Amino acid sequence: xxxxxxxxxxxxxHVVAASYLGWMLDAxxxxxxxxxxxxxxxxxxxxxxxxxxxxxxxxxxxxxxxFIFGRLAxxxxxxxxxxFDVALYSVLAFATAFAPDLTIFLILRALFGVAMxxxxxxxxxxxxxxxxxxxxxxxxxxxxxxxPSGYLLASIVFAVLYPHIGWRGMFMVGLAPALLILYIRRxxxxxxxxxxxxxxxxxxxxxxxxxxxxxxxAIVLMTAxxxxxxxxxxxxxxxxxVQHGFEHAIVSKIAIVYNIGAIIGGITFGIISQRYGRxxxxxxxxxxxxxxxxxxxxxxxxxxxxxxxxxxxxFVQGCWGIIPAHxxxxxPREARGTFPGTVYQLGNFIASSNAPLQVAIAAHSxxxxxxxxxxxxxTAALVIAVLASLGREAKDADLNAA
Numbered sequence: 001x002x003x004x005x006x007x008x009x010x011x012x013x014h015v016v017a018a019s020y021l022g023w024m025l026d027a028x029x030x031x032x033x034x035x036x037x038x039x040x041x042x043x044x045x046x047x048x049x050x051x052x053x054x055x056x057x058x059x060x061x062x063x064x065x066x067f068i069f070g071r072l073a074x075x076x077x078x079x080x081x082x083x084f085d086v087a088l089y090s091v092l093a094f095a096t097a098f099a100p101d102l103t104i105f106l107i108l109r110a111l112f113g114v115a116m117x118x119x120x121x122x123x124x125x126x127x128x129x130x131x132x133x134x135x136x137x138x139x140x141x142x143x144x145x146x147x148p149s150g151y152l153l154a155s156i157v158f159a160v161l162y163p164h165i166g167w168r169g170m171f172m173v174g175l176a177p178a179l180l181i182l183y184i185r186r187x188x189x190x191x192x193x194x195x196x197x198x199x200x201x202x203x204x205x206x207x208x209x210x211x212x213x214x215x216x217x218a219i220v221l222m223t224a225x226x227x228x229x230x231x232x233x234x235x236x237x238x239x240x241x242v243q244h245g246f247e248h249a250i251v252s253k254i255a256i257v258y259n260i261g262a263i264i265g266g267i268t269f270g271i272i273s274q275r276y277g278r279x280x281x282x283x284x285x286x287x288x289x290x291x292x293x294x295x296x297x298x299x300x301x302x303x304x305x306x307x308x309x310x311x312x313x314x315f316v317q318g319c320w321g322i323i324p325a326h327x328x329x330x331x332p333r334e335a336r337g338t339f340p341g342t343v344y345q346l347g348n349f350i351a352s353s354n355a356p357l358q359v360a361i362a363a364h365s366x367x368x369x370x371x372x373x374x375x376x377x378x379t380a381a382l383v384i385a386v387l388a389s390l391g392r393e394a395k396d397a398d399l400n401a402a
Contacts, residue, residue, distance in 0.1 A: 008135075014187040015130045016139055018180065019123035020146045022086055025177030026119045027150025028157075029093040029112070030058060032174055034237050035158040035251070036167035043167070044102040048238065049363075052355040054106050055234055058113035059226070059352035065117025066345035070338030073118075078126035078191045083181045085122065089115035093174025117348075121341015128328040129191040134274065136395075140325030141270015141318075148262030148317050151233065155259060159252035208339075211332050215343060217391060218330065222347025224383040225323065228286070230354045231376035232296075232316050236309070239369035243362075250302050258309035265314035266321030278326040278395055282319055282388040286381040289315035293381075297374040312377070319384065329394035 033040075033054060041051045065085075073081040092112040099105035124143060131139050157173055165172070208215045240246045240254060265285075273281040292315060295308030327340040354376065361372035 007132075011189050012131055014183075015189070015191075016127055016142065018082075018184050018188045019127040020143055020149075021180050021183070022082060022119050022123050022177075023143060023146035024149040024153065025086070025180060026089055026116050027147045028153045029089060029150075029174045029177065030116060031151045031154040031233075032093070032157070032170045033058075033109070034234050035154065035162070035248075035255075036170060037238055038241055039167045040102075040105065044105065046102055048242075049356060049359045050102065051105075052235075052359055054109040055230075055355040056352045057106055057110040058116065059230065059348045059354075061110050061113035061349075062117030063342060063345035063349045065114040066121050066341035067117075067338065068114070069118025070121050070341045073122045073125065074338055078122050078129075079184065079188055082119070082122045082126065082188075083184050085115060085118040086180050086184070087178055089119065090175050090178035093171055093177075096174070097168040097171035117341070117345045120344060121338065124324040124328055124340055126188075126191045128325060136325040136329075137274025137322075138267070138271045140273070140323070141267040141321035143324045144270070144321045145263045145266035145317065147229075147320070148259045148266065148313065152256060152259035152263065155252050155255035159249065159256070162248060214330065214332075215339075217387070218327065218339075218343040219346045219350075221384070221387045221391070222323075222327075222344045223350040224347075224380050224387060225320065226344075226348045226351035227354055227376055228289075228316055228380035228384060229320060230351060231358065231380055232312055232373065234355055235358045235369060235373065239373060240305070243367065243369045244300075244305075246302065254302060254306045254309055257306045258313040261310035262313035262317035265316070265318030268314075268321075269318035270321035270325070273322045273325070274395070277393050278322050278329070279388050279391055279393050282322055282326070283385045285315045285319035285322075286384040286388070289319070289381050290378055293374050293378055297370040297377075316377075326394070330392070 037048055037051050040046075040054075041048050044051070069081055069085050089112060092108060092115055096105065096108045096112070099108055127139055127143055128136060157170060161173065162170060236258075237251050237255060240251045241248075246254075269281050269285055289312060292308060292311035295304060296312040297308070299305045299308050323344075324340075327344065331339040358369065358372035358376060361375060362369040365371040
């Protein structure tokens with residue numbers, strides 16, 4: 001199973017490290033908000049539902065970024081576009097700290113969503129085109145674990161710095177990811193897959209038209225996946241604060257625990273999928289998450305909620321850990337810089353209603369966020385299991401074939 005980790009070149013190691021860090025720091029900037037929704041609402045004299053629109057705007061505009069930066073990456077290379085994208089989302093996160101009112105706050109988070117949308121597709125394409133085929137499962141899990149790693153980092157910053165710097169200071173810390181640009185510039189080469197096919201790229205709409213059935217399937221699948229992840233992550237700190245009345249110290253500890261579970265799950269099932277297949281492991285992890293849902297959403301004590309959250313994210317992100325490899329293996333070669341990121345972020349766009357949806361369900365359930373969380377998570381898991389079972393396996397696809 002671990003033979004795939006042997007014989008890596010320095011360039012391959014740097015590419016994987018940069019792509020992982022790019023997604024981790026992107027997620028870090030995104031998840032800073034989920035811990036301070038209540039505080040932002042209080043400062044701007046708004047309801048939680050009003051501030052939660054920021055999550056919807058960020059997620060809803062990610063497809064725009066995926067398309068723009070994906071096309072730039074297909075034409076000009078993965079490396080320079082990745083550097084520009086990291087710089088952009090870092091600056092926009094920092095600017096959020098100075099929002100004078102809720103309107104400007106929402107505008108900045110919307111623009112951040114455009115920048116955030118570009119990173120995943122470019123990083124995934126650069127990585128999958130660079131590493132050995134037998135390493136894709138491990139690398140897929142590692143790359144996707146960057147997302148909960150960013151959440152974990154945001155949890156730690158919230159636990160350590162928030163009492164001293166407040167919510168605005170949290171966003172100032174969001175400028176730190178810009179330092180990654182220096183690492184990429186010094187150590188990361190261009191994708192060999194892009195070098196070989198740079199002059200052969202087709203228009204993305206032509207590609208989508210030729211592969212419309214695949215595109216439709218992938219968009220619906222990623223919609224379910226995004227409800228699965230955001231439905232179990234984004235409102236969970238609010239659930240702990242509002243329904244259970246936990247202080248920030250307890251909330252941050254539970255968040256740290258479930259993000260550790262997410263990281264372990266992503267890498268574990270990414271590796272296992274290399275042997276047993278992407279589809280089979282997606283179905284298995286989706287169904288296993290349903291077993292963890294009752295403890296995750298309906299337990300009453302911090303310890304039991306922490307255990308449930310660890311198990312839930314172990315399976316949710318275990319399921320997600322397979323996706324970077326699976327989407328790239330399914331993608332048409334001539335638009336691999338654009339296709340994975342675009343279908344992923346279009347799924348994000350459709351699922352961007354998750355936060356307001358869960359707030360509305362909670363409101364109609366007497367303030368019980370537990371019902372909102374469980375209903376969305378279980379529904380998404382069932383849909384994923386069905387769709388993955390109907391899809392095709394492409395584990396052995398050659399991502400550098402001419």
